[in-house]
Every structure is written in structure tokens, then in C-alpha cells.
Amino acid sequence: MTYDVVVLIEREMSEGDARRVAALHAKREEPVEYHLLVSSHPERGFGGPMALLGSSFADVAGLTGSASVVGSATGPSARISPPAAPPGPGRTPTAVLADPAVDLASVIEHSSRQLRAASGYPVHVSITHGEVLLALMQMVKATGCQEVVVVAWPETAAAFLCSDWITKARKLLKVPRVRLLEHDT
Template identity: 65%
Template sequence: MTYDVVVLIEREMSEGDAERVAALYARHDDTVNYHLLVSSHPTQGLAGPMALLGSSFADVAGLSASPPVNRTTTLTGPATDRPQASAGTALADPRDDLAAVIEHSSRRLRARVGGGVNVSITHGEILLALRTLVNSTHSQEVVVVAWPETAARFICSNWTTRARKELKVGRVRVVEHDT
């Protein structure tokens, strides 16, 4: 049997992020399939885990008019507060280099889990894309890699419980991004 997990990221996963996600399933009995969902930060609409806090579950329920688009493109725009993966190593931002985010994040996660990682990209509503990916892969869990302040807000707002029910998954985990 297989166990499917969607991993939602807003920016490039660091080595520490990949290690923490892999550790969640290191002792799992079934083969774990990872489905990495990357938000491309569109200039309009919702994007990334931070935006999930302010959006409604109408998006998850499929009432949004903006379907996810799963294609690879490179977006350009002004660089903003780039977090550091480690001393001197900047993490890529999808607005600047979507290809680097996908390449580095999937490579790091593959190295930690010793297997395949499927990648999906959304240019639309992140909640709708998340719901679509969970349904199409029959995923049992969702892991959101979020910045420390975002992770705290997810936990305080009880978002994970609501998301678990709306997405119809056994568990939604929030992993604090390694900064």
C-alpha cells in the first residue's frame, strides 16, 4: 500500500525543512508518496500559506472561480525579504526564480526520503489547488511548511482542524520553516 502526503510550500525548502518533513514519515509502514505543491505568488488573488489564513473555505469547497493551473513558468518581480537557509545561502522566491524553488526543494526532499517527489504548481487560488491535489492523489495528509509567525497563527486560529475537515484528510500538520 501507499500513503500519499501533500507538502505545501511558499518558498524553497531548506535542508532542515526537508529533514523535518521526512522525519514525520521515517517510521511509516507503507510507501510514502510525496506531492509537493508550490505557489507561484500570482500578482492577483491568494497565494502561499500566509494567504490561507485570510481566505475562506469557499475556496476549498470549490466555490472559487479561479481554478489552479498546473504548469511551469518563471515569474519575475522585485526581490523581497529573502530568508536565509543557512549562513550566506539565500532561499529562492518563486516570484524571482520558480524553477530554482522547484528544483532545489524537490531535490532536497528526494534526498531525504530516498524516493520520488511529484511536483505541482499553482498560479491560482491556493486552497482550490490544495483541495484538487488532495483529491486527485487521494492524499491522507497535508503538511504546510510555514514561516514561524505563520505557523503560530495557524495553530492559534485552529486552522489545521478546519482544514482537515474541509480537505477530508486524516491530518494537517504545520512545520515551521527552517530560518
């Protein structure tokens, strides 16, 4: 039996991101399978660093099929770039991560390679062009995962913590564990 983990990202995972995700499961006795869910910035309710706040749980629970499904296509989307913070004292600029709105193939290739190298476990990739929370719900159900890890920008993570998003997500997704990690910047 495997321990299935869905990892939701909105930008390419850095090596540090992948190491931190893998470290969460390093001591598991059973093999781990990662299911990487990549958003390609759909046109409504999602986009950029605040992307995961685009939908309320009430909206998601009340939708009846009008939203896009994992792997389906919607029209063009607005592109919002991550915040460009200048390096502080003693900090060096970090590598630029690929943006799915510009180079989705690089996001998929680099992120899955980083996570596979850091963990030593298989990484399956899915793309959502539509409503991220619906895609996440569908992936959790399809994989029977036991855990969801969201890798988000610092502003998104802070907003999630303030709104008790993690508790709401755990209840809605019906998984024992939901974790939130900030992108390694």
C-alpha cells in the same frame, strides 16, 4: 499500496525543512510518495509570508470555478519577500532560499531534490498560479493522499495556530492528518 503526502510550500525548502518532513514518515512501513505543491504567488488572495491566510474556508467552499486550477496561469502577481530578520546573538545568517516569484525553477529543483534526498522516496511536483486552497483541495482529491504538510513562515504558522486553521483544513480537505511546520530559518 503507498502513503501519499501533499507538501505545500511557498518558498524553497531548506535541507532542514526536508529532513523534518521526511522524519514525519521515516517509520512508515509502506512506501511514501510526496506530492509537492508550489505556489508561484497568484495575483489575488495569495502572496508572501502571510500567503496561506489569503482565503477563508467559506470563500473556498463557495467558489464555483472562478479561481485558477493547479497548473493554470493567471496574470502577474505582487511579490512580497520573507521577513528579513537579522541574526540574533549566537546565530549565523542562513542561506537565501529562492523566491518563486523570481526563480520558480530553482524552487522546484532544489525543494524536490532536498526532499528526495532526505526521504529516499519519489517527489512529484505541481505548481499553482491561482488560488492555493483550491489547488490543495484538487491535489488531495486527485492523489487520494492521507496527509497534508504545510511548510510556512513562522508568522503564518502562528496565525494558523491562533485561528484553528489545522482543524478547519482537515475537515475541508477530508484527510486524517494535517501538519504545520515552520520553515527552518
